[in-house]
Every structure is written in C-alpha cells, then in structure tokens.
Amino acid sequence: MNRELCYGSGECAFRLPSVFTTADDGFGAVVPGCEDTGDDPEVRDAAERCPSQAISL
Structure with missing residues (x-):
C-alpha cells in the first residue's frame, strides 16, 4: 500500500475487508498477517480497482 x-x-476495505482496512489516519492499510495474499484473485481485483492505484502486488 503506497x-x-x-x-x-x-x-479496498469495502471490496475485501478480510485483507484491507482503514487505518486510524483514514488511509487504506493491509490487515496484519495478510501481507502475502497477492496471488489471491480477489486481492488482485481489489488492487486493480483502487481509484488511486495505491496497491501494488
């Protein structure tokens, strides 16, 4: 997450709350323990749909 x-x-949090969340500062964050889920098709879809392109896999 950039x-x-x-x-x-x-x-991201709306599409896949099991992997992404909103941090206390209001920005997106990866749920701890989910850092290595980039091969999951749902994670790839969420990354592709990020309006700011802030998610890299």
Missing part, C-alpha cells in the same frame, strides 16, 4: 498515493477512498 501511502503517498492513497487518498482514503476505502474502496
């Missing part, structure tokens, strides 16, 4: 690109839309 904090410089993220503007806190929450799209």
Whole structure:
C-alpha cells in the first residue's frame, strides 16, 4: 500500500475487508498477517480497482 498515493477512498476495505482496512489516519492499510495474499484473485481485483492505484502486488 503506497501511502503517498492513497487518498482514503476505502474502496479496498469495502471490496475485501478480510485483507484491507482503514487505518486510524483514514488511509487504506493491509490487515496484519495478510501481507502475502497477492496471488489471491480477489486481492488482485481489489488492487486493480483502487481509484488511486495505491496497491501494488
């Protein structure tokens, strides 16, 4: 998750709350323990749909 690109839309957390969350500062974050889920098709879909393109796999 690139904090410089993220503007806190929450799209990732809305699409896949088991992997993404909204941090206390309002920006997107990866749920602890889910850092290595980039091969999951649902994670790839959420990354592709990030409006700020802040998620890289």
